[in-house]
Amino acid sequence: MELKTFENLYLQETKTVLKSAFFREGSNEVFNEWEFAETVLRSDGYVPELCVIALDGEAVIGYNALTKAVIGGQSGLALGPLGVQKEYQNAGVGSALVRECISRAKELNYSWIVLLGGGYYTRFGFESGKPYGITVSDNEFDNEHIQIMFLDGSAKNKTSGKLVYCDAFYDSDGNLL
Ligand SMILES: CC(C)(COP(=O)(O)OP(=O)(O)OC[C@H]1O[C@@H](n2cnc3c(N)ncnc32)[C@H](O)[C@@H]1OP(=O)(O)O)[C@@H](O)C(=O)NCCC(=O)NCCS
Known part of the structure; x- marks a missing residue:
């Protein structure tokens, strides 16, 4: 398996x-991850080096993207x-993609990576965002799926508040997809 920066020819x-x-x-046929992935590529949060594909020979077998985000005015991914x-x-491809993206994010000096997800991510060092007071909306303070990984320890005490994703993550009414 080879990991490579995404290029349009692989879209x-x-x-x-x-x-x-x-x-x-x-x-849901209106919102789905494969169309969403394409929207991300056109968004204001797209960072080319942080969109990575896994290849088996010439064939794409996996994909992971990190996009720009903000928490309480602090920038991250x-x-x-x-x-x-x-x-x-279940053959290590997802883990390899996540680790590669984390390593690239560190090289680019980003301070943290946030996500909404389940138990898969603890193995990489993600922890609950709750103790940091990270929220996804103005009226929802208890989202157990918010997870964060600090790449820069000094960001821990200043990363708190509402998570704002890049524009691809919101519908035309401003609601999180
Ligand atoms: C989730 C996903 C990306 C993991 O990639 P992968 O290459 O299959 O996983 P890996 O081989 O790196 O890791 C396998 C391990 O993760 C665990 N795992 C896989 N999916 C999981 C999930 N959804 N929740 C918790 N653990 C999960 C496996 O049980 C296995 O555990 P083990 O190492 O203790 O045996 C992949 O299964 C996938 O594309 N799933 C469908 C889409 C999806 O759910 N994406 C993530 C959205 S948040």
């Missing part, structure tokens, strides 16, 4: 991979979408 294949990873019968082609899951 259709990457969307097919994300569809394979995320598709559930009857799932948000993780997602992350997906691995179904037949390649």
Whole structure:
């Protein structure tokens, strides 16, 4: 397996991979991760070096993106979408993609990476955002899915407040997708 910075020539294949990873019968056809991934590429939060694909030979088998985000006025990154082609899951591809993105984010001197997700992310050093007072909306203070990883320890005591993703994560009414 090889990890490589995403390029547009891989777009259709990457969307097919994300569809394979995320598709559930009857799932939301208006919002889906494979179309969302394309929106992210056109967003104000897109950082080319932080969109990474995994290849098996010439074939795309996984994708992970980190995009610019803000918490309480402090800049950092948000993780997602992350997906691995179904037949390649549970073979270390997702972990390799996440670790590569973390390492690239450190090199680029970002202070933290935030995400909304489940138990998969603890292995990389993500912790609950709750103790830091990180929220996703003005009226919702108790989101147990908010997780953060500090790449710069000194950011810990100044990263608090509402998480604002890049524009791709919101609909035209400003609601988080
Ligand atoms: C989640 C995903 C990216 C993980 O990538 P992967 O290459 O399959 O996973 P890895 O091989 O790196 O890691 C496998 C480990 O993660 C665990 N794992 C996989 N998916 C998990 C999940 N959703 N929640 C918790 N643990 C998970 C496996 O049980 C395995 O645990 P082990 O190491 O203790 O045996 C991949 O399964 C995927 O694309 N899933 C569907 C899309 C998705 O859910 N994306 C993330 C959205 S938040």
